Amino acid sequence: METATAFGVDPSPWLPEPFVRWFAGRGWTPRRHQLELVAKARAGRSALLIAPTGGGKTLAGFLPSLIELYELRRVQPQCRRQSATPHPGDVEGLHTLYVSPLKALAVDIARNLAIPVRDMDLPVRIETRTGDTPASRRQRQRRYPPDILLTTPEQLALLLASADAPYLFGTLRRVVLDELHALTSSKRGDLLSLGLARLFTLSRRMSTIGLSATVAEPDDLRRYLVPQPREGIARADLVVADAGASPHVVMLDTRERLPWAGHSASHALGEIYSLIKSHRTTLVFVNTRSQAEFLFQELWRANDDNLAIALHHGSLDVAQRRRVEDAMAAGRLRAVVCTSTLDLGVDWGDVDLVVNVGAPKGASRLMQRIGRSNHRLDEPSRAVLVPANRFEVLECRAALDAIADNAHDTPSARVGSLDVLAQHVLGRACGAPFHADELYDEVRTSAAYASLSRSDFDAVVNFVATGGYALRAYERFAKIRQGRDGRWRITHPRIAQRYRMNVGTIVEEDMVKVRLVRSRISGKGIPRGGRLLGKVEEYFIETLAPGDTFVFAGEVLKYEALVEDEVYVSRTNVKEPKVPSYAGGKFPLSTYLAARVRRILSDPAAWRALPAQVREWLDIQRRRSLLPRADELLVETFPRADKHYLVCYPFEGRLAHQTLGMLLTRRLERAQLRPLGFVANEYALAVWGLGEFGRHIRRGDLPLAQLFDPDMLGDDLEEWLAESALMKRTFRNCAIIAGLIERRFPDEEKSRRQLTVSTDLIYDVLRKHQPDHVLLRAARADAAAGLLDIRRLGEMLSRVKDRITHNALDRVSPLAVPVLLEIGREMVYGEAAETLLAEAAEALVKEAVA
């Protein structure tokens, strides 16, 4: 366990004698924030601890509970011990609940906590409960709870939905929430927030401790930790640990030519390799799995010294990931190429360098990653940023400035979503009958749902009961029903069973397993039963034809066949895969960094901090076209080949730009300017077509103020949402979380699909017949912040209103080059499925006629 060195505070008033001795025995002094938390806990206060990695955060979170348990049990020391078998006099029950976003983290903490417990011979029983915990132990945990239970938000929801919940949690004194900043920014945070509200009802003596990295708005997390009153706001106390040494972060000043576009950073490969060589252990972070695969391959190609370099991402088989983690912990690896799967979690290994390849996306995110190196507070973390293209240089520069200013850009507090509430309401009914009035009051004590209206709450209860349809057809089939006593209860035990199968808010894409087989021998069929490499999204495989090659698990593989839910692949000698990449894990650039990038761009004085190649590029842009001011939107138009282009630079991230592209092409279509397609990257959007965009803008018959008018988020958006595949995917997630349809389990066969109902069809029908249905509202709220990023687009459109500058050029501008290079690399949007079908049919006819 990470912890402490010399900060001179006298611990004796707060720590019992064995604890003082334990610290001393390890040569440690308790840190100020650790003692402060003990004091808060003794006073019965809830508290948020903000501490950098390496600050002894985890021990701080558990210290109050260990002390309390020690003091409670001192009188009857032989009573409990660490025996797994219950003792007759054993009635104290669960004391502390620890919730972490990662199962692996819970397991790791259990192991680490065992050290002080053993050293001090504390009479404390600690157990974990995750999806992997065997049924027999789960049962025992419910009947004879441990003193400290370590678990995940989903497992907590399950425990709360059981009839034993009041017994199990009635004795609870403390909840410790780890990596709180990561938990609260998603629907899992909504679910946990509701769970906390329930725990506060079940145990009146409970307090909380939240552990978090530095965030932009600590107040949001402080609210999250305590029950909210009807009027006003309640906050937990705040404890801020002393900052560690400032990190040492630099941007790689490459000797190579900086690419205009792309995300591979292959130009810097040699330099990255040298960095790995000159350090003990390096973590190489990238943003997507395909980047990880690519970089890993390239590094091995350059690996003349045969350094132990490994790969780690979420799609790899779990066993393989564990092997990498173990090798890392044992110090056997020189580098791991990884994605955000290692942003959080278990501290292992002796990492002395973090290399972040590509765009940092957010200042706080980058800080988290940098914190993965050097887990000693008094030594600085070391990191090198490697931008993969010129725009990323600007983004890296902005992130470095943000770190220097100690600025943070974590997302702001969520408003709890209605689909998660629906899951919680059903869970409550599965546990015990409830009064709607009481549940409404309880739900509103959770920070995420403090502003929930009664009518929304009733709509959700109604949805859980009978689907919430205006056509009241399903009274007979109700899942929960109000009894004569006014309480809602489930109508059949099967409802509870089904709830348990579907709990949680993480909806995975449909994934298929990737299995390595020998190549197909002609006429012999496919050999079966090779090694499992991991999983990929089904939609990716669906675009492949047998014989296509792609990179996965560090190898170029050939797609052989799809057999039930497994993809059969074989090894191949092909060097360049035919199918370049598949999407996954793309975060948008934070609003905060985007603003900083715009400022750098508009201020030539700030260019001094940029590499010479980038300065030159911006300088040519200034001479050929112009550089937008920080508060304005630049729109360039130019002809190229036989088409006309319109390029704008909102810097709002790919998702918002894609949505903008969809909506702009609709408008251009209506203006009869015949747009043909568009492509978006993190910084810019390019639309092309047959109409002369530039001439029409100059003549005034295509006013930019109108083209970019925020009213596009009204009818145009609605119209597009009707058919948007992204919207349908969003709806599917809500439908699964809310329990309208169930998760697909691996044992369900494909051939049964004609009998299953697709959520796309449900979406179409529901949208037409009951557009204000609670699930559609939940999906729209998600779309605003999620895949479509509508909120951000709206903010941008309002920001640039009356501040749009048009520049008509006779050829492509330097700033436009990167986004134009994405054409062909990225998926081209704006072509409706209809057009593609017609084109495909046409192509086939030509082929046949030729």
Next chain:
Amino acid sequence: MNLSAYPYASGGRARAVTSPSRMRVDHVIAVAGTSLVADPSGALYWPQQRLLAVADLHLETGSGFAVRGRLLPPYDTAATLSRLAGVIAHYVPRVVVALGDSFHDGKGPVRLGADDRRQLRALQRGRDWLWLAGNHDPLPGAGVGGEFEATLALGGLTFRHHPTGAAGEIAGHLHPVARIVHRGRAIIRRCFAADAARLVVPAFGAFAGGLNIRDAAFAELFGTLEFTVHMLGRDRLYSFAARRCRLG
């Protein structure tokens, strides 16, 4: 029979014919020498007989799921009937043949709501209406009007629910869908699947799922992959050789 990969070759021959009365191009598929019009809605029209055939309406799917505790929207029947009303208004057929699985289950007719029942009756007025037996609804349903039969043989064609592969057969049951990949995008649509001798009609029901035409069931039915799919578009159909369509 030797069929080329060309979609408009003899297998499921399709011709574009503009009828003088409407400005729409009919998508004609010839089966056993009989010209049939495939409608973008998924219905099949036989001009000679003024016969309209629809497959797998699966009425009352929503309520069928609700009975088993999955509360899907109860609007699928209304949605399906309103689309059917559109096609009927367009072709004004003399007879409508529902190719089985017209109801999601045997109790479907009982669950049919009052408004939907009225709508159904209105559609049946002034024409013959034939419900063929399906595996979901093998027995005649009460109070849904029309006649009940296992099959219908008419002018060289046989209409039935479950395809047997016989020549001149028009069947449903399989819910064919096809997947095309173009420019890195996968497009999946309901489709007619046909060769020169037989045709499978897509499911018409609003909630009806699909079975990819590359599934073994289709290869068994057609004997080979030498058949053509006619994918449903917004206002027209798109024809492809089955072999060009993707699995999945």
